[in-house]
Amino acid sequence: MEKVQPKTLPGFMELLPEEQIVFNQMKETIQKTYEKYGFLPIDTPVIEASEVLLAKAGGETEKQIYNFKKGENDLTLRFDLTVPLAKYVAEHYNQLTFPFKRYQIGKVYRGERPQRGRYREFYQCDIDVIGDGELSLFFDAEMPMVIYNTFKALGLDEFCIFINNRKILEGLFKSINAENQKIEIMRIIDKLEKIGEENTRKELKTLGLNNESINTIINFININGNPLEILEKLENIGIDNPEFNLGKEELKKVIQFLKAFGISDKYFAIDLKIARGLDYYTGTVYETFIDGHRDMGSICSGGRYNNLSDFYTDKKMPGVGISIGLSRLYFVLNELNLIKVENKSISKVIVIPMTENFSYSIKVANILRENGINTELYCENKKIKAKFKYADKLKVPYAIIIGEDEIKTEKLAFKNMETGEQDSFTIDEILTLLKN
Amino acid sequence: MEKVQPKTLPGFMELLPEEQIVFNQMKETIQKTYEKYGFLPIDTPVIEASEVLLAKAGGETEKQIYNFKKGENDLTLRFDLTVPLAKYVAEHYNQLTFPFKRYQIGKVYRGERPQRGRYREFYQCDIDVIGDGELSLFFDAEMPMVIYNTFKALGLDEFCIFINNRKILEGLFKSINAENQKIEIMRIIDKLEKIGEENTRKELKTLGLNNESINTIINFININGNPLEILEKLENIGIDNPEFNLGKEELKKVIQFLKAFGISDKYFAIDLKIARGLDYYTGTVYETFIDGHRDMGSICSGGRYNNLSDFYTDKKMPGVGISIGLSRLYFVLNELNLIKVENKSISKVIVIPMTENFSYSIKVANILRENGINTELYCENKKIKAKFKYADKLKVPYAIIIGEDEIKTEKLAFKNMETGEQDSFTIDEILTLLKN
Numbered sequence: 001m002e003k004v005q006p007k008t009l010p011g012f013m014e015l016l017p018e019e020q021i022v023f024n025q026m027k028e029t030i031q032k033t034y035e036k037y038g039f040l041p042i043d044t045p046v047i048e049a050s051e052v053l054l055a056k057a058g059g060e061t062e063k064q065i066y067n068f069k070k071g072e073n074d075l076t077l078r079f080d081l082t083v084p085l086a087k088y089v090a091e092h093y094n095q096l097t098f099p100f101k102r103y104q105i106g107k108v109y110r111g112e113r114p115q116r117g118r119y120r121e122f123y124q125c126d127i128d129v130i131g132d133g134e135l136s137l138f139f140d141a142e143m144p145m146v147i148y149n150t151f152k153a154l155g156l157d158e159f160c161i162f163i164n165n166r167k168i169l170e171g172l173f174k175s176i177n178a179e180n181q182k183i184e185i186m187r188i189i190d191k192l193e194k195i196g197e198e199n200t201r202k203e204l205k206t207l208g209l210n211n212e213s214i215n216t217i218i219n220f221i222n223i224n225g226n227p228l229e230i231l232e233k234l235e236n237i238g239i240d241n242p243e244f245n246l247g248k249e250e251l252k253k254v255i256q257f258l259k260a261f262g263i264s265d266k267y268f269a270i271d272l273k274i275a276r277g278l279d280y281y282t283g284t285v286y287e288t289f290i291d292g293h294r295d296m297g298s299i300c301s302g303g304r305y306n307n308l309s310d311f312y313t314d315k316k317m318p319g320v321g322i323s324i325g326l327s328r329l330y331f332v333l334n335e336l337n338l339i340k341v342e343n344k345s346i347s348k349v350i351v352i353p354m355t356e357n358f359s360y361s362i363k364v365a366n367i368l369r370e371n372g373i374n375t376e377l378y379c380e381n382k383k384i385k386a387k388f389k390y391a392d393k394l395k396v397p398y399a400i401i402i403g404e405d406e407i408k409t410e411k412l413a414f415k416n417m418e419t420g421e422q423d424s425f426t427i428d429e430i431l432t433l434l435k436n
Numbered sequence: 437m438e439k440v441q442p443k444t445l446p447g448f449m450e451l452l453p454e455e456q457i458v459f460n461q462m463k464e465t466i467q468k469t470y471e472k473y474g475f476l477p478i479d480t481p482v483i484e485a486s487e488v489l490l491a492k493a494g495g496e497t498e499k500q501i502y503n504f505k506k507g508e509n510d511l512t513l514r515f516d517l518t519v520p521l522a523k524y525v526a527e528h529y530n531q532l533t534f535p536f537k538r539y540q541i542g543k544v545y546r547g548e549r550p551q552r553g554r555y556r557e558f559y560q561c562d563i564d565v566i567g568d569g570e571l572s573l574f575f576d577a578e579m580p581m582v583i584y585n586t587f588k589a590l591g592l593d594e595f596c597i598f599i600n601n602r603k604i605l606e607g608l609f610k611s612i613n614a615e616n617q618k619i620e621i622m623r624i625i626d627k628l629e630k631i632g633e634e635n636t637r638k639e640l641k642t643l644g645l646n647n648e649s650i651n652t653i654i655n656f657i658n659i660n661g662n663p664l665e666i667l668e669k670l671e672n673i674g675i676d677n678p679e680f681n682l683g684k685e686e687l688k689k690v691i692q693f694l695k696a697f698g699i700s701d702k703y704f705a706i707d708l709k710i711a712r713g714l715d716y717y718t719g720t721v722y723e724t725f726i727d728g729h730r731d732m733g734s735i736c737s738g739g740r741y742n743n744l745s746d747f748y749t750d751k752k753m754p755g756v757g758i759s760i761g762l763s764r765l766y767f768v769l770n771e772l773n774l775i776k777v778e779n780k781s782i783s784k785v786i787v788i789p790m791t792e793n794f795s796y797s798i799k800v801a802n803i804l805r806e807n808g809i810n811t812e813l814y815c816e817n818k819k820i821k822a823k824f825k826y827a828d829k830l831k832v833p834y835a836i837i838i839g840e841d842e843i844k845t846e847k848l849a850f851k852n853m854e855t856g857e858q859d860s861f862t863i864d865e866i867l868t869l870l871k872n
Binding site for chain 2 (some may be wrong): 003004005006007008009012014015016017020021023024035036037038039041042043044045046047048049052055066068069070071073075086087088090091092095097099101102107109111120121135136138139141142147155207257260261262266302309311312313314346347350357358363364366368372373374375376377380381390393394422
């Protein structure tokens with residue numbers, strides 16, 4: 001028979017079991033942390049009607065989507081979890097309780113050019129809080145708290161959450177009458193560290209900005225310090241624009257809430273340059289970087305938006321949310337050797353019968369499983385060496401070996417697979433040992 | 437602005453959060469049970485190259501698939517988790533440890549005509565054990581044990597796993613030289629209970645079978661009793677065909693292993709009529725029905741196959757596996773009111789500040805979360821009534837109300853939201869109460 005080559009498509013992550021165990025532990029940790037903050041699960045379809053999913057899309061997004069026809073239907077694979085949320089909230093509005101705190105963890109699809117660490121199918125882990133008409137700024141502080149706790153729970157300590165407020169940037173541009181050039185200005189100031197202040201001034205000048213405006217911009221982006229210092233400097237910078245002032249007040253409140261949460265300055269900072277795209281977000285914005293690896297990109301981003309579902313409903317629904325791209329995070333942490341995992345084995349113990357009759361071994365495995373211990377029972381007809389090789393390869397931490405003697409005496413040979421230590425115990429003693 | 441109607445496609449399950457909580461608990465219970473038996477997780481892409489995914493497909497399957505082009509690539513959404521497993525094992529053969537026990541839980545896609553309880557996107561929860569060249573019959577008994585424990589863990593008690601061996605049926609048909617008519621014969625004997633023995637004989641006669649062959653078939657399908665009785669009757673039925681005998685021996689061994697596992701006869705039975713399609717399976721086959729609801733269809737099926745990956749590799753890889761269609765199972769158990777769930781709330785407690793300063797409430801929420809308790813912190817600026825309504829709607833079991841007095845005395849108002857009982861406790865006392 002002619003064979004088909006068994007190949008996975010480029011840009012699609014497919015892990016070996018020992019890697020998958022780690023990946024799943026990370027996914028579960030994220031889920032558990034989201035739930036610790038009371039976020040509710042939803043699960044929307046991967047396939048939606050194109051008119052629904054692409055109501056808001058355009059430009060870059062449209063190019064990357066997986067779009068196809070099935071019969072009469074024009075269908076699209078979801079490319080994020082935000083548009084499905086907007087649909088979900090508008091569709092089920094009457095059955096939801098607001099503020100609606102939801103999490104969703106699932107695969108999304110973007111037909112990007114495959115590159116190392118960029119996937120066409122990847123997991124997003126999102127939380128959002130949606131208000132009905134209004135939404136307290138408190139949630140703008142809860143988001144970084146969840147990010148903080150999530151990364152801590154993942155065993156990560158080398159990260160910092162950078163916070164800004166879009167109104168501050170918008171207000172700054174308005175105050176110097178440079179609203180129409182904001183994209184170009186953002187692009188220039190983003191390079192400041194690379195090209196230096198002198199060149200930045202020169203480039204800003206080419207946009208037709210006068211010296212006073214350029215001074216305002218340079219003064220603004222030179223603001224630094226810890227969050228309270230930055231807030232104070234913003235008070236005294238001499239920009240007087242209502243949007244700027246509102247953004248400043250919002251940022252101050254978010255920082256106050258964060259202080260009340262007790263999060264250390266090591267893990268969060270204000271970065272006045274963060275904008276996160278130019279349409280969607282309207283207030284607080286977040287980006288998270290691994291210390292010393294800003295070049296790897298943000299590992300968790302998000303922000304506040306005025307109106308989640310405006311393409312579907314007239315109801316005003318402000319929200320704030322963040323997203324972790326788990327597939328990419330897994331790749332990045334792997335690259336940086338920052339993955340901390342308790343165990344890479346699903347089973348805690350493997351039961352190896354040395355007799356032909358497995359009954360006693362089955363009984364032992366039953367008892368272990370009833371006590372909540374993941375247990376492998378190896379009943380292939382192989383030599384003892386092959387049996388241990390199997391246990392070694394799967395990194396099972398303990399083995400119980402059961403021969404005629406063990407069945408007679410009810411004392412089982414219990415082996416620590418890592419140290420090689422072996423001793424005899426009753427099943428009850430083993431249960432006690434395994435539970436500690 | 438013109439609005440797009442926010443609609444989910446027909447045939448796609450989308451649950452409300454309180455339903456999703458239940459669904460997810462079921463999914464997690466299935467996963468934990470699979471892991472208890474040492475199955476390893478894998479996660480293959482939803483999208484695969486059509487030539488890979490459709491190497492083996494044809495007929496009905498091809499009609500139902502979601503197939504499309506993206507650039508030059510002909511792509512297909514997976515329609516089960518077995519073909520991706522066949523690809524995975526062939527592709528990663530050198531890096532896997534055999535027998536390879538894997539589970540996969542994920543969405544699959546079939547463009548069926550939508551009907552109540554039939555979904556175009558649905559979760560499958562699969563386990564399979566794949567051998568390298570050979571595979572012990574022990575695993576044919578482990579499968580029903582995992583099914584049994586999974587349904588028990590889901591709180592279900594009203595089910596029975598029906599077991600058969602395809603070789604018995606094949607041998608039966610060979611022994612009466614009716615191999616070419618097996619599909620028609622199977623169709624006729626499947627109706628026995630409906631049409632009665634007399635009509636069954638008549639219909640079999642139309643196929644050109646002689647009386648002796650018809651007697652053999654009728655004797656065979658009239659075999660009943662508990663597993664040991666059926667095995668004994670099979671010994672004495674007078675069919676002598678090597679395949680029949682081999683199937684009988686295999687079934688006997690599987691039943692012996694099941695007895696060793698200690699599973700009660702209430703939960704498993706031999707059903708000699710079960711065939712599970714006519715190509716794929718080559719030995720043991722399983723179907724699981726809810727007591728008194730065979731009409732709802734099998735809620736967990738599977739079997740033994742000789743060669744998982746023969747479309748991709750020359751290596752012989754026998755396997756045995758089962759699959760739970762979770763979306764359908766959820767639908768069926770809901771219909772029959774058989775879903776037992778511990779709690780329908782993500783949060784165990786909601787902290788409600790009555791003061792404008794949330795600092796103390798944040799501190800309390802922090803402590804609860806640090807102690808592993810899912811905690812909602814309600815910081816919207818609403819009237820007390822609205823706050824409790826929110827907690828009620830989300831079915832949060834406990835509330836902690838924090839006003840000026842509570843902050844001063846450090847005694848918090850702790851309310852059981854179900855009984856309405858309320859009393860004052862320190863945070864340590866509350867932790868103790870919540871942990872019990």
